[in-house]
Amino acid sequence: MSLAKRDEMIAVLDELSGRRLRGKGRAVRLCLMALLTGGHILLEDLPGLGKTTMALAFAGSMGLSFGRVQCTSDLLPSDITGLSIYDRNAGRFTFIKGPVFNNIVLIDEINRAMPKTQSALLEAMEERRVTVEGVTYPLPQPFLVLATQNPIEQVGTFPLPEAQMDRFILKTGIGYPPEETEKNILMHGSIREEIQHLTPTVTHDDLIEAMRAVHGIYVGEKVIDYVYAIARATREHPMVLAGISTRGAIGLVDAAKAAAYLDGRSFVIPEDVKDVAAVVCSHRLMLKPEQEAIRKEELLNAIVKEIPLPVT
Amino acid sequence: MVKIKAVVATLAIVIASIGYLPLFPYLDPLARWFFPVALVVGVTLERREKSPGGKILTPLSILLFLYYVSGLSLETVVAVTSNLLVVLLAVRMLGEKSGRNYLQIFGLSLFCLAASSLYNLSALFLVYLLALLLLLAVSLVVLTFQVQEREIMLSRLQLKRVLSVALLMPVASLPLMLFLFFLLPRTPYPLWSFLKGGGARQVGFTDTVRPGATSSVTTPKNVAFRAVCRKLPEDSLYWRGIVLNGYAGDAWVRLAPPEGEDAAVPAGESVEQEIYPEPSATGYLIALNLPRKLVGVRNNASPDQVFTGQVPGNKRVSYRAWSVLSDSLKNVGDLDRSFYLALPRSIPPRLFAEGQVLAARSDDAEGKIAAVRSFFRSRRLSYTTHDLPVGKDALDSFLYVKRHGNCEYFASACALLLRLGGVPARLVGGYHGGIYSDMGGYYLITEDTAHVWVEAFVDGKGWVKIDPSQWSQGFVQNESLGARVRLYADLMGFYWNKAVVTYDLEKQISLVRTAAQKVRGFSAPSVPKREVILVLLAAGGIVAVFFWIRQRPASPEERLVREFLRIAARRDPELNSRKCGVYEASRRLRDPALKEFAAIYGAAVYQDRPLQTDELRRCRDLLKQARQQA
Incomplete structure (x- = not known):
């Protein structure tokens, strides 16, 4: 089994979830999957559950640059992309790059930014480049946006429309850590200080190579049939207004590839698809107005449960 | 969601009505009007969650019983009995209803219907009887739910399932009923006719x-x-x-x-x-x-x-x-x-x-x-x-x-x-x-x-x-x-x-006689035995081939996975209903042999290639191991 740089990636995961970010194993794994597929991830959870810590640790141990934007309603697009400032010494305008010019960008409380800023950011996510004053600047590779949003506080927010949600390959929560883990965290305090001095265990090139390996994972016909069956089932479900888009189905295949890679397989099995279906697809469902109260994850799990896995 | 209590109450009302209606033309005014009044009052009280209680109902029952029994004579046995049955049913409908009371209502209704047959045995009786049988079976099933938990609620789908199963029972017993009708002994004389007195009625034809x-x-x-x-x-x-x-x-x-x-x-x-x-x-x-x-x-x-x-x-x-x-x-x-x-x-x-x-x-x-x-x-x-x-x-x-x-x-x-x-x-x-x-x-x-x-x-x-x-x-x-x-x-x-109605002992005997004659008269056509055996063999062969084609797995992979799923289902019966995949099942069962099987099998199937010979052999060995372990 020769999957390039898989061992290194697993080592990073073990390091992070086993030692630094206890109780966040799943979220860290999903972040890595998003990174490997070249997608972005939306973390929806309450404040104070370690979203920022996780992002910092993640960036640190990967040896990647890290940028952070705290969204407020008066945040301007230029606060993210950067802007040109007149340099009196040089006698010309120089472009000061914004926080988006980093490998890992943490967008905190993305739903507090106004739609104009949100769309500028989402455009950068999709295009992987930024155009300011007629000049196009490519964004660094790899590029991962970790956006967070608070699901409870809704006052003064601009919730992301479903169309924008579609651009995140994964959406997940972190959740409270298990009892023992949380007590342990309380005993030892925050690890923010520690994280500042993390030594990266993988190189930038390792990461690029791993991404290429993920891209080359084999997806068989049966798995494609299965993905299509899920997409179609969501489109035909009576409670759903709009099911999974083709982009969503592509995301499902990509995420399944990353899962297969991390599992040490060079091909995708239907179980990979099933495992990632909820995090990849649920935020893409648009429910009928009268069904708003239903939790999308539960609905999606119910739909997936009804579709038999192809075994032959 | 549907309240089982309401379902049982409605069924009881319908059942009691089926007991009462066939008797209606033959009742005396007290019984005739007491029943509907008691029914309405009972429903109203139930709505308000009140009930008269045994202190009122028991003396009332005794009073009514004495009133009717005092008029008992050989000529009025049927009239008194039917009036009494209806009145007692009415009292039951009036009172508080527990599981036991419902059973009493069902029993009394059945007796009322039986009493009505003493007056009139028309085709309508069959309709009433069938309706009563169906409803009784359903009610008894539903009642078991209520007895378990008084305020139990079922979703519409669940209720539908319960009702369809409950309905299946009497429907399934219908053929048996028909069979017994032809077989059960009967007398050529109506048993109850001596109770009825002369049934002379007005005729247009006179002497x-x-x-x-x-x-x-x-x-x-x-x-x-x-x-x-x-x-x-x-x-x-x-x-x-x-x-x-x-x-x-x-x-x-x-x-x-x-x-x-x-x-x-x-x-x-x-x-x-x-x-x-x-x-x-x-x-x-x-x-x-x-x-x-x-x-x-x-x-x-x-x-x-x-x-x-x-x-x-x-x-x-x-x-x-x-x-x-x-x-x-x-x-x-x-x-x-x-x-x-x-x-x-x-x-x-x-x-x-x-x-x-x-x-x-x-x-x-x-x-x-x-x-x-x-x-x-x-x-x-x-x-x-x-x-x-x-x-x-x-x-x-x-x-x-x-x-x-x-x-x-x-x-x-x-x-x-x-x-x-x-x-x-x-x-x-x-x-x-x-x-x-x-x-x-x-x-x-x-x-x-x-x-x-x-x-x-x-x-x-x-x-x-x-x-x-x-x-x-x-x-x-x-x-x-x-x-x-x-x-x-x-x-x-x-x-x-x-x-x-006119089906009697005589017809029964003639039915048996003709059946016996038919059997006696039946002689197998003389066909050479060898040909019969050949035809049977050919037919059996065709049936076997048909089943084999239907059952036969299309490929060795399919055969393997069927065997695998069979083993998995035997170890964990839940797996079957979960539409499980091969990896998922092997992960759940924590059997290294099955895990290895899944890895080999999945690597071939999900990469769209057939299993190679050595892989096939290995898979079979693994399955054999797993079977022996089980």
Whole structure:
């Protein structure tokens, strides 16, 4: 089994979830999957559950640059992309790059930014480049946006429309850590200080190579049939207004590839698809107005449960 | 979500109503009105979650019980019992309802329905019985839920499932019911008939004709009898019941026919009829004019072709009759002319004078009959059943004043004139017409078609049928739309009587006998044994190939995965229902052999390539290991 740089990636995961970010194993794994597929991830959870810590640790141990934007309603697009400032010494305008010019960008409380800023950011996510004053600047590779949003506080927010949600390959929560883990965290305090001095265990090139390996994972016909069956089932479900888009189905295949890679397989099995279906697809469902109260994850799990896995 | 409590309460109301409704016409006013009132009050109290409690209900029950039992005698056993059952049911509906009380309601309803069969065993009883059986089965199942948890709620889907399973039980038992119906022993006599007393009811067909007794005749459209036979021309539908051959005072009655008289039904094509009369007290067996033979019931035939049967109690019977559609009955014995020329005590003068004129005519009986016909025609009489002439001179009034009447007037006036004219004559009572049911292939004859006509003796011809009502203006007994509709409703009752009520020991025995004969008469056709074996083998082979094709896995992979899933399902039965994949199952079972199998199998199948030979072998080995471990 020769999957390039898989061992290194697993080592990073073990390091992070086993030692630094206890109780966040799943979220860290999903972040890595998003990174490997070249997608972005939306973390929806309450404040104070370690979203920022996780992002910092993640960036640190990967040896990647890290940028952070705290969204407020008066945040301007230029606060993210950067802007040109007149340099009196040089006698010309120089472009000061914004926080988006980093490998890992943490967008905190993305739903507090106004739609104009949100769309500028989402455009950068999709295009992987930024155009300011007629000049196009490519964004660094790899590029991962970790956006967070608070699901409870809704006052003064601009919730992301479903169309924008579609651009995140994964959406997940972190959740409270298990009892023992949380007590342990309380005993030892925050690890923010520690994280500042993390030594990266993988190189930038390792990461690029791993991404290429993920891209080359084999997806068989049966798995494609299965993905299509899920997409179609969501489109035909009576409670759903709009099911999974083709982009969503592509995301499902990509995420399944990353899962297969991390599992040490060079091909995708239907179980990979099933495992990632909820995090990849649920935020893409648009429910009928009268069904708003239903939790999308539960609905999606119910739909997936009804579709038999192809075994032959 | 549906409250089981509400379902049970509704079912109980319906069930109690099914117990009450068939008894309704036979109850005394107290029981008749107490039940609906108690039902409404009970429902209202239940809505308000109140109940009268045992302190009121128990003394009430005892009081009602004493009230009814005090009137108990041998004649009123049935009435008292049914009233008491309904009243007790009503009290139960009034009170608080626990599981035990519901069971009491169900039991009482069943008893009420059984009691109703003592009064009337019509086809409707079957409907009630089937409905009750279905509802009882459903209610008992639903009740078990409520007994477990009083306030239990079920979703619509769950309820649907419960109800369909509950419905399946009685439906599944229906064939058994049918089977038992044919087998169970039964008596040829109704067990309860001694309790019922005489079931005589008003019939249109009478054994006394006295025109002028009533001013209008209204006979209910009750069924008189049904006759299964082929469809016949309308004008031959005279059903002969009784012959009134003499006078008792002024009324026509049946006297014993004179000694030595005998009649012969002329030869001709005979019509076979199977007749199902409604129970009545007359004892005359009706058949198409002129009946030749009658079997199925022990009967006496008199020389004027009147059959009297010995029908026990109110038992429903059926008999078969053969008739010749002929208008004249030959007389082979001596005819006592004076007997058939006897006159009533009083004769209206004008009628007497008319008779004298007729007698003075020199020509024979046929000429006199023609003269009577032309006399009737000249009077321009019309047929009616209302505003009939009454009193002593009713016939005079009929012929000269009012000039309308019903068949009794026509027939008795005609017969009297003929007798005055010296032609022996008598009246024949029976029915005329009938509605043919094409679907059932039988005639339905109702009491309102009862009819009287005349037979006059013509030398050389015998007794000739004359229907003087035909000489009236507007004598039509046409069938209305209502009659058509009625006919369809009647069909069910007919088959009920035919198949259930008149089904008795005799038919049971004949059924067994024919079955035995069929079995005895059955002989296997002689076919060479070798050929039979060959054909059987070939058929078996085809069936086996068919199943093999259906069952055979298409590829070795498929066979492997089936085996794998079978092993997995045996270890964890839940897996089957979860539509599990191979990896998922092996992960859950934590068996290294199965895990390895999944890895090898998945690597091939999910990379769209067939398993290689060594992989196949390895997979089989792994499965064998797993099976042995299990």
